[in-house]
Amino acid sequence: MKKILVLVMLLSLVLGSVFAQGSTEATADSYPSGPVSVIVPYSAGGGTDLVARALVDAAKANFPKNIAVENRTGGGGAVGMSYGANAKADGSVITMITVELVTLPHTGTGAGLYYDQFKPIMLVNSAYSAITVQKNSPYNTLNEFLAAAKTKTMRVGNSGVGAIWHLAAAGLAKTAKVNFNHIPFDGAAPAITSLLGGHIDAVTVSYAEVASQVDAGNLKVLAVLAPERIAATPNIPTAKELGYDVAIGTWRGLGVPKATPQPIVDKIEKIFTEASKSDAFVKFMNSSNNIIDVMDSTSYGAKLAKDNDMFKALIEELGLKQQ
Amino acid sequence: MLLEVLNSVFSVQIFLFIILGVFTGICIGSLPGLTATMGVALVLPLTFGMEATPGILLLIGVYVGAIYGGSISAILLRTPGTPAAAATVLDGYEFSKRGESGRAMGISTVSSFIGGVVSVLALWLISPQLAKLALRFSAPEFFLLAVFGLSIIASISGNSLAKGVLCGGLGISLSFIGIDGITGYPRFTFNNINLLSGMSFIPVMIGLFAMSQAFSTVENIFTPDQVTQKISKVWPSKKDWKIILKTAPLSGAIGTMIGIVPGAGAEIGAFVSYSQAKRSSRHPELFGTGIPEGISAPEAGNNGVTGGALIPMLTMGVPGDAVAAILIGALTVQGLQPGPLLFTEHTTLVYSIFLGMFVANVTMLVLGLSSLKLFVKVLSVPKAILTPMIFVLCVVGSYAINTNFFDVGVMLFFGILGYFLQKADVSVSPAVLGLILGPMAESNFRRALLMSEGSYSIFVASPIAWVFVVLTLVTLLGPAVKERLKKH
Incomplete structure (x- = not known):
C-alpha cells in the first residue's frame, strides 16, 4: 500500500512539473516561448479542419516549440470556441473562429459565447451561398426561380437548422418576399445528394460544396449570395445584381482571448498573414475550392460586429431563437 | 490500360504505402476510442504532399485495416475498437471466455477478408449500376431503413426480448438529448454546453461494453484465470471454413448494399448481417453463445461496407459514409473531382x-493472421495488470474522441450503468443500436413529413420503401410464423 502511495506521489510530481513548464511569462519578442495549439471547433477531416491544418502547416517554421491542431467538437462549434475564448491569454491557444460565433448566440445555443470574448487576428477565407438547382430544372435564372416560388412551395435544402445555409435561404426568401419550405439536413453533403436525387428543389450551400457536381453537369448555379462575383466563376451573377440585395456566407478566421497583450496579437497576425501567402497554402486552397479572403485584425473586427448585428436581426425575425 | 494499372499498383512504393496504411489502420481500429474515420482523418494531411494513387491507397489501407482491427479488441476484451465491431462482441467474447480467442480471431480475419473482397468485386464490376441506388434514397427510405434496423433488436436481445426492447428504448431515449435536428430546439440539455450536440456515441459505447466488463473483472481480480487460451491454430478448421464460406459472402454483399446508402455506415452493416445470419440459421438460439456464424457475419458485413461506401463516392461524388467523405476531400486536394x-x-x-x-484486403489477411498470436498474448497478462490498463484505455479513448473531459464522465456513468445491466442479465447491444438508429429514424421521419407537407403517403410512395416495410415485417413476425408452422 505504502509503495503505491509513494508511486502516486512521484507520478503527480512528474506530471506536475510537465504541466508547469508552459507558465513562463510571454512577451512579443520571446513569443512563441512554448508549444502553441490551434483549436478547431469541428471534427478532423472537415472543411474548417483542413483549412486550419494547411495554414498551420505553412506557419510551422515560426513555432520552434511545436504548433498543433486540436479538434474540440460539440455544440455546433460552441464547445471549441468557448474553450478557445476562455483559454490562457498569452497566445498559446489560438482559435479558428467561424461564422457560428455570430449566429449561435442568437439562436440561443451559444452557451454564453459572444464575439467580443475574442480579439480577432485575421480573416482567412470566406464562402458565399450558391443558389443551386438540378441541371434539368425548368428554372434557368434566379428571377425565374423566385417567380415560381410565389405560386409553388419550393423545398430548399440546407446543412442544418439555424446553420449558415439555412440563414442564407431565409435571407433570400425575406428579401424576395417569398416563402420556402426549408428542409434541414445533417450537413451539406446529404442536402446535395438529395438534390441530385430530385427529392428537393434547390440547395443554398456554398459554391465550393457543389462545384464538382456543377462541373460534372448534374447541377447548375442560378446565383451567388455574395457582395461581388466569385473570381472562379465570373459567369454566375450575384443576387445583388439581379435586384435582391442579400449577401450571406460563412467565413473562417483566427482569434485569441480578449485579454491577450497587443504585441503578441500583432506577432501572431504577422506570422499567419505570411503563411496565408505561402505557395503551399495558396495551392491547397485553390485545389480544394476554398477562396482565400484575408482581412487584417481591424477590418475583421468591424466585420464581426456588422455580421453579428445582421444575423441577430435575421434570426429574431425568423423566429429561430430558442427558449 | 491494364498494363498501366498493374504498373501503377505493383510498385514497391505503393505496396509499402498499402502495408503501412493497413498496419496503421489495424492499430487504430483495435484501440477503443480511435475510429476508422478518425484514423483516416489523421493520416489525411500526410497525403497532401504525395501523388494521387499512393495517397488514396494509403487512406484506403487505413480504412480497411481499422474496420477489421475493431474486432480484435471486441473479441479479446469485450471492447469494440470501433463502432463497426459492436456486433462482433456478441459472439466474439464468448469464444475468449472459453479460451478459443485464437479461433475466433482466425474466423474474424478470414471473414473480414471475404467481405472486403466481395465489396471490391461489386465496386469493380457493377458500381455504375449500383450507384444509382444511392440517389433513390430520400428521407422516407432512410426512415424505413432505420426502422428495419431497429427491428434487429429482436435478434440481439439475448435471452429476454422484453429486456432487449427496454434497453433499445433506453438507447433511443438517449438519442433525444441535444439540439433537435429539425427545429433546432435544445432538448434535455440542462443548459450544459456539452450536451448540446447530444450524447457522444463512442464514450457511451466504451462505457457500456469495456468499462462495465472491467468493473466485473475487478470482482475476482486476484483469482487466477481458469481458462488458458489455445492459440496454436489461427487458420480456421475445415468445419469453421464451411460455416464461413456459407455466411461471409452473403454478409459481405449485405454490407456492400448498406455501404452504398449514404449515411449508413459499417456499424449498421454489421448488425444487419448478424441479424440476417441469425434469421436464416437452423439454430438461431445458439447465436450469442459463441458460434462461428456470430463472428463471421458481422465481420464480413462491416468490411463489405468499405467497398460499398466508395461506390457512390467514385461514381457520383456522393459520400457513402463518413470515411468516404474524407476521401472526397483527399481527391479534391489532388485536383481530382470525384x-x-x-x-x-x-x-x-x-x-x-x-x-x-x-x-x-490481402494485406489485411496476411498481417491479421500473422499477428494474431501476438494479440492473443494480451489475455495471458494477469488480470490484476490488464484490468487497470483497460481502465486507462477507456479514459484515454473517450477523451481522445472530442478532447473533452465531459466525455470521460459520460463513459464512467455508462460503465456503471452497464455493470448493473450485466448483473441483471441485460444485453447492452440494443442500447447501442438504439443510439445509432434513433436519430436517423427521428430526423428522417420529420424531414419526410416536411418534404411532403404533412402527408403520410410519402412513406409508401416508392418501391424501396416497400422493400423495407416487408423486411421489417419479416424480421418481426418471421420467428412467430415459423413457430406456428412447426406446430401444425
Whole structure:
C-alpha cells in the first residue's frame, strides 16, 4: 500500500512539473516561448479542419516549440470556441473562429459565447451561398426561380437548422418576399445528394460544396449570395445584381482571448498573414475550392460586429431563437 | 490500360504505402476510442504532399485495416475498437471466455477478408449500376431503413426480448438529448454546453461494453484465470471454413448494399448481417453463445461496407459514409473531382484504386493472421495488470474522441450503468443500436413529413420503401410464423 502511495506521489510530481513548464511569462519578442495549439471547433477531416491544418502547416517554421491542431467538437462549434475564448491569454491557444460565433448566440445555443470574448487576428477565407438547382430544372435564372416560388412551395435544402445555409435561404426568401419550405439536413453533403436525387428543389450551400457536381453537369448555379462575383466563376451573377440585395456566407478566421497583450496579437497576425501567402497554402486552397479572403485584425473586427448585428436581426425575425 | 494499372499498383512504393496504411489502420481500429474515420482523418494531411494513387491507397489501407482491427479488441476484451465491431462482441467474447480467442480471431480475419473482397468485386464490376441506388434514397427510405434496423433488436436481445426492447428504448431515449435536428430546439440539455450536440456515441459505447466488463473483472481480480487460451491454430478448421464460406459472402454483399446508402455506415452493416445470419440459421438460439456464424457475419458485413461506401463516392461524388467523405476531400486536394468525370478522365487512377483496395484486403489477411498470436498474448497478462490498463484505455479513448473531459464522465456513468445491466442479465447491444438508429429514424421521419407537407403517403410512395416495410415485417413476425408452422 505504502509503495503505491509513494508511486502516486512521484507520478503527480512528474506530471506536475510537465504541466508547469508552459507558465513562463510571454512577451512579443520571446513569443512563441512554448508549444502553441490551434483549436478547431469541428471534427478532423472537415472543411474548417483542413483549412486550419494547411495554414498551420505553412506557419510551422515560426513555432520552434511545436504548433498543433486540436479538434474540440460539440455544440455546433460552441464547445471549441468557448474553450478557445476562455483559454490562457498569452497566445498559446489560438482559435479558428467561424461564422457560428455570430449566429449561435442568437439562436440561443451559444452557451454564453459572444464575439467580443475574442480579439480577432485575421480573416482567412470566406464562402458565399450558391443558389443551386438540378441541371434539368425548368428554372434557368434566379428571377425565374423566385417567380415560381410565389405560386409553388419550393423545398430548399440546407446543412442544418439555424446553420449558415439555412440563414442564407431565409435571407433570400425575406428579401424576395417569398416563402420556402426549408428542409434541414445533417450537413451539406446529404442536402446535395438529395438534390441530385430530385427529392428537393434547390440547395443554398456554398459554391465550393457543389462545384464538382456543377462541373460534372448534374447541377447548375442560378446565383451567388455574395457582395461581388466569385473570381472562379465570373459567369454566375450575384443576387445583388439581379435586384435582391442579400449577401450571406460563412467565413473562417483566427482569434485569441480578449485579454491577450497587443504585441503578441500583432506577432501572431504577422506570422499567419505570411503563411496565408505561402505557395503551399495558396495551392491547397485553390485545389480544394476554398477562396482565400484575408482581412487584417481591424477590418475583421468591424466585420464581426456588422455580421453579428445582421444575423441577430435575421434570426429574431425568423423566429429561430430558442427558449 | 491494364498494363498501366498493374504498373501503377505493383510498385514497391505503393505496396509499402498499402502495408503501412493497413498496419496503421489495424492499430487504430483495435484501440477503443480511435475510429476508422478518425484514423483516416489523421493520416489525411500526410497525403497532401504525395501523388494521387499512393495517397488514396494509403487512406484506403487505413480504412480497411481499422474496420477489421475493431474486432480484435471486441473479441479479446469485450471492447469494440470501433463502432463497426459492436456486433462482433456478441459472439466474439464468448469464444475468449472459453479460451478459443485464437479461433475466433482466425474466423474474424478470414471473414473480414471475404467481405472486403466481395465489396471490391461489386465496386469493380457493377458500381455504375449500383450507384444509382444511392440517389433513390430520400428521407422516407432512410426512415424505413432505420426502422428495419431497429427491428434487429429482436435478434440481439439475448435471452429476454422484453429486456432487449427496454434497453433499445433506453438507447433511443438517449438519442433525444441535444439540439433537435429539425427545429433546432435544445432538448434535455440542462443548459450544459456539452450536451448540446447530444450524447457522444463512442464514450457511451466504451462505457457500456469495456468499462462495465472491467468493473466485473475487478470482482475476482486476484483469482487466477481458469481458462488458458489455445492459440496454436489461427487458420480456421475445415468445419469453421464451411460455416464461413456459407455466411461471409452473403454478409459481405449485405454490407456492400448498406455501404452504398449514404449515411449508413459499417456499424449498421454489421448488425444487419448478424441479424440476417441469425434469421436464416437452423439454430438461431445458439447465436450469442459463441458460434462461428456470430463472428463471421458481422465481420464480413462491416468490411463489405468499405467497398460499398466508395461506390457512390467514385461514381457520383456522393459520400457513402463518413470515411468516404474524407476521401472526397483527399481527391479534391489532388485536383481530382470525384464524380462521373473521374471514370472517363482518370480511368487508370480509378482502376488502380480497385486493384489497390484488393491488395489492401490481402494485406489485411496476411498481417491479421500473422499477428494474431501476438494479440492473443494480451489475455495471458494477469488480470490484476490488464484490468487497470483497460481502465486507462477507456479514459484515454473517450477523451481522445472530442478532447473533452465531459466525455470521460459520460463513459464512467455508462460503465456503471452497464455493470448493473450485466448483473441483471441485460444485453447492452440494443442500447447501442438504439443510439445509432434513433436519430436517423427521428430526423428522417420529420424531414419526410416536411418534404411532403404533412402527408403520410410519402412513406409508401416508392418501391424501396416497400422493400423495407416487408423486411421489417419479416424480421418481426418471421420467428412467430415459423413457430406456428412447426406446430401444425
